[in-house]
Amino acid sequence: MSKTMAPDLHEPSAGIPRPSPQTEWKHPSDHWMRGFILDNRASLGTLGVFIVMMAVFMIANPTVFTTWYLYRSVLTTLPVALFVVVPLVFVVTCGEIDLSFPATMGFASWVFALFVQAGYDPFLGIVAALITGMLLGFLVGSLVVYGGLSSLIATLGMNFLLRGLIQIINEGKSMALTGLSDSWAYKIFSSQVWGIPVQIFWAIAFVVLSAMLYNRHRFGTQVRVVGDNPDSAQQMGIDVKRVRVKVFVFVGIGAAIAGTFSVMINFTWWPTAGDGYLLPVLASVFVGGTPTWGGIGTVVGGAIGAVTVSFIQTGVVAAGLSGFYVQFFNGLIIILSLLGHKWNQARYR
Amino acid sequence: MAERLIELRDISKSYGQVYALGGVNLSVDRGEVVGLIGDNGAGKSTLIKILSGVVKPTSGEILVRGKAVTGWSAARSREAGIETVFQDRALAVQQTIVRNIFMGRELTGFLGWIKVNKEIEEASRLMREIGFTSKVFTPQSIVGQLSGGERQGVAIARAIYKQAELIVLDEPTTALSLTETAKVFHFVRQVRASGRSILFIGHNIHHVFDIADRFVVLDRGKVALTTDRSKVNSAEDLINFMEDVAHPGGLAGLHDAGDAEQRAR
Numbered sequence: 086m087s088k089t090m091a092p093d094l095h096e097p098s099a100g101i102p103r104p105s106p107q108t109e110w111k112h113p114s115d116h117w118m119r120g121f122i123l124d125n126r127a128s129l130g131t132l133g134v135f136i137v138m139m140a141v142f143m144i145a146n147p148t149v150f151t152t153w154y155l156y157r158s159v160l161t162t163l164p165v166a167l168f169v170v171v172p173l174v175f176v177v178t179c180g181e182i183d184l185s186f187p188a189t190m191g192f193a194s195w196v197f198a199l200f201v202q203a204g205y206d207p208f209l210g211i212v213a214a215l216i217t218g219m220l221l222g223f224l225v226g227s228l229v230v231y232g233g234l235s236s237l238i239a240t241l242g243m244n245f246l247l248r249g250l251i252q253i254i255n256e257g258k259s260m261a262l263t264g265l266s267d268s269w270a271y272k273i274f275s276s277q278v279w280g281i282p283v284q285i286f287w288a289i290a291f292v293v294l295s296a297m298l299y300n301r302h303r304f305g306t307q308v309r310v311v312g313d314n315p316d317s318a319q320q321m322g323i324d325v326k327r328v329r330v331k332v333f334v335f336v337g338i339g340a341a342i343a344g345t346f347s348v349m350i351n352f353t354w355w356p357t358a359g360d361g362y363l364l365p366v367l368a369s370v371f372v373g374g375t376p377t378w379g380g381i382g383t384v385v386g387g388a389i390g391a392v393t394v395s396f397i398q399t400g401v402v403a404a405g406l407s408g409f410y411v412q413f414f415n416g417l418i419i420i421l422s423l424l425g426h427k428w429n430q431a432r433y434r
Numbered sequence: 435m436a437e438r439l440i441e442l443r444d445i446s447k448s449y450g451q452v453y454a455l456g457g458v459n460l461s462v463d464r465g466e467v468v469g470l471i472g473d474n475g476a477g478k479s480t481l482i483k484i485l486s487g488v489v490k491p492t493s494g495e496i497l498v499r500g501k502a503v504t505g506w507s508a509a510r511s512r513e514a515g516i517e518t519v520f521q522d523r524a525l526a527v528q529q530t531i532v533r534n535i536f537m538g539r540e541l542t543g544f545l546g547w548i549k550v551n552k553e554i555e556e557a558s559r560l561m562r563e564i565g566f567t568s569k570v571f572t573p574q575s576i577v578g579q580l581s582g583g584e585r586q587g588v589a590i591a592r593a594i595y596k597q598a599e600l601i602v603l604d605e606p607t608t609a610l611s612l613t614e615t616a617k618v619f620h621f622v623r624q625v626r627a628s629g630r631s632i633l634f635i636g637h638n639i640h641h642v643f644d645i646a647d648r649f650v651v652l653d654r655g656k657v658a659l660t661t662d663r664s665k666v667n668s669a670e671d672l673i674n675f676m677e678d679v680a681h682p683g684g685l686a687g688l689h690d691a692g693d694a695e696q697r698a699r
Contacts, residue, residue, distance in 0.1 A: 303546040310537055313526035320488050320524045321538030321592075322509035380528040 127374030128386035130429045134372070134422050135393045138400070145404035155403055157282060159395055161350060164288030166362060166391045168343035170369045171295045172336040174387040175305070177370055179332045180312040180379030181236040185225050186340040186366070188247035190359025193218040193337075194344030195251060198260045198354035207270035207349075214341045221247065222337020226330035244363075251356050260354040275349040284346055291342070296384040308332055313380030368415070369394045372422040376430075393418060436463040438500060439600055439631055440485070440516065445494035447480055454480040455491070456655045462600055467622060467632045469646030471639055473676070476652040478635050479521070482604050485633070486518040487511035512539070515599030519606055523589040527578035532557045534577055535592045560591040564621060583614035590621060601625060602633045607641055619645060639676075643669035653679045 122129060143150045169186050176183045193214040200210030225243050229236045265271050276283050299305035311318045311328045319325045340359070348354045373390025375382035397418055401410050441461040447454045455477045462468050472478050483489035484496075487508040496506050498514045511518075518524075525534050535557050541549045557573035564587060571580065577588060586606065593601050603622070607615045622645050625632055636642035642649070649672065651659040658679045666672055 297547075301548050301550060303540045303542050303548060306533060306540055306548065309529060310526045310533065313528045314524070317520075317524035317526055318537065320486065320508055320518070320520060322487075322507070322512050323538045324509075380526065 125383075125385075126429050127426060128383045128389060130425050131372065131374050131383075131386045131389040131393070131422065134418070134425060135389055135396075138393060138418065139396065142396075142400040142404050149403040150400075153280065155399060157280065159392075159399055160285045161282045163392060163395045164282075164284035165343045165347045165350070166366055166369060166395060167288040167292060167388055168339045168346065169336070169362060169366050170373070170387045170391045171292055171384055172332070172339035173366060173370045174373070174375050174382045174384050175295075175299065175308050175332045175335055176236075177375050177377065178299075178312045178379055178382035179308045179329055180315070181229065181329060181332065183225065183236065183240045183333060183336045184363065184367075185221075185240040185243040185247065186336050187359040187361075187363045188244045188251070189218055189221045189225075189337055189340035190344035190347070190362065191251050191356065192221060192247050192344075193341035194348045194354055194358050195255075195356075197345045198262055198348055201262050201265060202260055207265060207268045211270065211345055214345045215338060218337040218339075218341025218344075219334055220337070222334040222340075223330065225337070226333025229333065230326045230329045248360070255356045257356055259356065262348065262352050262354065265349060265352050271349055274346065284350070287346075291339075292384065292388045299382075299384045304328075304331065309380060309382075365394050366391070368419050372419055374422075374426050374429075376426070390422075393422075436465055438462075439464050439498075440514075441497040441500075442481070442485065443495040443497065445481070445484060445491045445496075447477075447484065447489065447492050453655050455484075457494075458652070458655070458657055460485075460650060460657070462631050462633055464599070464631055465626060465629045466647045467626055467634060467645055469642035469649045470633060470635045470652060471637075471642050471649060471672070471676070472652030472658075475654070477655045478652055479604065481652065482518065482520075482602055482633075482635060485511070485602060486516060486520075509538070515597075516602065517593035517596075517598035517600070518602040519586075519589045519593050519604060521604040521608065523585055525577050525585055525588060528576065530574045530576060531561070531571070531580075531588055531591075532573045534588050535560060535573075535595060537592065539596075556595070557591070560595055561587065564591055564594065565617065583610055583617070586610060586614065586618070590618075594625070598630065600631045600633060602635070604635045605637055606634070607636070607638065615641075639672050640669045643672060651676060651679070 139150075149155060169190070173183060173186070196217045197207075197210040197214040200213050201207050225240055228234060228243065229239050232239070274283065274287060278286070299308070307318070307323055307328045308331075310321075311323065311325050315325050318328075343362070344359055347358060369391040370387050371377070371390070372393055373383060373387035375387060394415070397414050398411050401414050402408055439462050441459075443459055445458045445460075446456050458477070458481060460468075460470075460481065470478055470481070480489060484491045487506050487510055490506070496503050503510065503514070526537065529537075532553050536553055541553050541556070543549050554573045561573065571584075577585060580588065590606075603618075606618050610618065619641075622632055622634065634642060634646055643666070646663060648662050649659070649666065650657060651672070653676070659675060
């Protein structure tokens with residue numbers, strides 16, 4: 086072996102200019118604002134899409150878009166979506182998908198409705214719904230993770246299965262919960278404060294807590310690492326399967342809260358509760374800037390995505406277009422957002 | 435005699451009917467650099483994965499400081515002070531340098547919340563320690579934006595955090611430039627000087643020969659030779675030995691071919 090080819094292994098430092106240890110770290114963008122924008126480009130992009138969309142709506146129909154009524158109706162229904170959009174960001178980041186949350190919403194809120202109808206305190210009903218959601222999330226997660234199934238198909242199957250169970254037992258009958266309006270639970274979770282639906286405060290608290298969980302908690306960081314490179318995560322001693330099951334449990338909890346809130350808004354539980362949320366919620370996650378391949382995502386972006394999606398329907402109708410335009414605009418916003426995020430991504434070597 | 439850090443006794447691993455390892459004994463003492471060499475398919479990677487707890491052996495015993503352990507896993511291996519720099523570096527490329535260094539052992543405080551500033555501080559210290567500094571990236575840079583050598587630096591920084599007792603380097607010089615390779619060797623010497631141990635797995639026998647105190651040659655799932663550096667005259671001796679093991683009786687011309695292959699690297 087010719088020695089000229091090989092590095093000088095005996096005296097490694099000889100002749101090799103090594104960077105002096107005094108060199109300090111420096112951020113490529115010295116200005117804090119540029120750093121902030123780079124770190125939050127996905128959610129800021131989503132915010133940009135939302136602002137442009139609202140501007141278009143306002144120009145189309147200024148009178149409707151300056152009335153409070155419009156915003157109040159969105160603020161009533163939006164929180165329900167937020168409680169499932171946020172946990173789904175965790176699931177997608179982890180490299181999985183969960184399509185069973187609509188049925189979990191229906192199932193957990195059914196348990197809540199049964200407790201309330203039986204005359205128990207609604208708080209007890211909420212606790213029961215949360216436990217139901219956790220158990221269903223654990224069931225779905227275990228099926229996917231320990232059964233080694235594709236989460237796309239397995240959760241779709243679980244969605245049909247659970248919804249089918251609800252339908253079989255209830256035979257399509259709904260439950261009216263008129264007593265709910267006098268309860269403390271209703272005042273705390275579903276009334277209005279200064280004309281603002283109180284649900285939105287709970288939803289914002291949930292988003293903020295989840296964003297911290299995602300960015301600054303062991304759970305969130307392990308979810309990201311597992312979604313990024315599960316083999317490495319395992320080699321570094323992370324219990325990959327457990328992390329995966331946990332994200333499904335988190336969706337179960339979110340779906341239970343969402344289902345309970347939707348029942349409290351309507352004073353009625355329908356066997357179809359939650360069904361309409363499947364596609365708008367999924368769209369919100371991706372409009373929000375969380376990519377499909379896992380490892381990265383944004384909770385705040387997902388929340389802004391949910392706001393965007395819930396304003397499309399209201400906005401299109403309020404702007405004076407017929408309801409037939411809603412789907413078209415839904416699609417348009419989704420495609421434009423995806424293109425925007427594609428262009429806006431961090432680029433790797 | 436130096437303290438025996440870790441010992442693998444009679445380790446076997448089979449995948450169905452295929453034997454990857456058949457009764458391997460391997461030990462590492464404190465403060466020594468052991469070079470593990472062998473051809474492709476000799477079972478080096480499997481052995482490393484068993485040592486780091488990623489793969490469970492079919493049979494055999496693992497002893498840490500003379501005590502047999504049960505329930506060996508990746509987490510247990512790291513707790514025992516064994517850090518592995520895997521051949522593929524085991525990095526999550528969409529995450530920051532900090533996240534990769536603290537993968538699987540985040541610095542957390544109350545209720546599992548991460549001590550963000552502490553992690554960044556420690557990461558900068560580690561990167562400086564291994565002479566890995568730059569103006570263009572920070573501990574919060576994304577690993578996917580780093581070059582191969584820089585990524586290796588991240589993997590090594592992860593391994594030396596917490597003063598690991600044994601650092602396993604699986605083909606650390608593959609795909610590295612000459613200066614980067616030299617950095618790795620400098621690092622190995624530093625570790626040995628600090629009294630810790632290294633298990634160095636190499637494809638390039640010249641590299642391993644220059645750095646190791648003891649050699650273990652693996653051939654088709656079995657230990658073919660264990661010898662001290664003092665008993666081997668040159669890297670060529672080792673190569674000859676490996677060829678003899680692989681082709682008993684000695685095939686004419688093979689030596690030259692093997693040598694040429696080495697030179698090509």
